[in-house]
Amino acid sequence: MNKLSLISLVLVTALAGCAGKVKIRYNNPNAVDTTSINFSSTDLQTITTKMVDSMLSDMRVGQLTEGEPPVLFISGMANETSEHINTTSIADAISTRLIQSRRFRFVDMEQVKKVQEQFHFQQDSGLVDPNKAAVIGRQVGARYMLYGNISSIKNRNSDQQSVYYQVTMRLLDIQSGVVEWAGEKQISKLAERSGFGW
Helix, strand or coil: CCHHHHHHHHHHHHHHHHHCCCCCCCCCCCCCCCCCCCCCHHHHHHHHHHHHHHHHHCHHHHHHCCCCCCEEEEEEEEEECCCCCCHHHHHHHHHHHHHHCCCCEECCHHHHHHHHHHHHHHHHCCCCCCCCCCCCCCCCCCCEEEEEEEEEEEEECCCEEEEEEEEEEEEEECCCCCEEEEEEEEEEEEEECCCCCC
16 A cells, blocks of 8 residues: 555545534523524424413403314414425414413314224124124314414625515314414524635
C-alpha cells in the first residue's frame, strides 16, 4: 500500500468514527421546537389549544352543549400545504381535549367499519352466545360534524425564508346543515440565514 492510499484510509476511518457518534436525549415535549421552519410539535400544540379554547368559549357552542353533551365526529383535516403534515394528530389532539372538557361526546368514524365487523361476527358466526352478543341498532348517531383544513404560504429570498400556516375548523349541525361555529388560527415563522446555504 502506498503512502497516499494509507493517508486516505486513515482519513476515511477518522471521518467515519466522527460521523458515527450520536447523542440521544429526551426533550420537554412542551418546549418550543425551533429545529426547522416546517410544521412542528409546537405548532400542533398551539393550534389545538387555541381551536378548542375558541370553540368552548363561544356563546353559541355554550348553548348547544347545555344539558346532555351532544355527540359529534371529526370528518378530517384536509392538508392543503406543500409539506407532509400528520393531520390525524391534529384531529386526535382536538378530539381528546374536547372529550376531556366533558362538553362533547364523540363517535369514532374511523372505527365504525371494525365495529360493524364485530357486530356481524357476534350475530352471524354462531360462535358467540346470543344472550351475550351486542345488540344491533343501539348505537348513538352524531348530531354534529367537526371538519377543517390547514394551508400554508412559503416565501424565500437570499437571506430569509418564511412560512405562514392557517388552520380553519367548522362545526356543522348534520340535521340542519347549519355551521354553528367556525374558528381559525394563524402561525407565522421566519428563518434567517446565519451562514452559507439553508
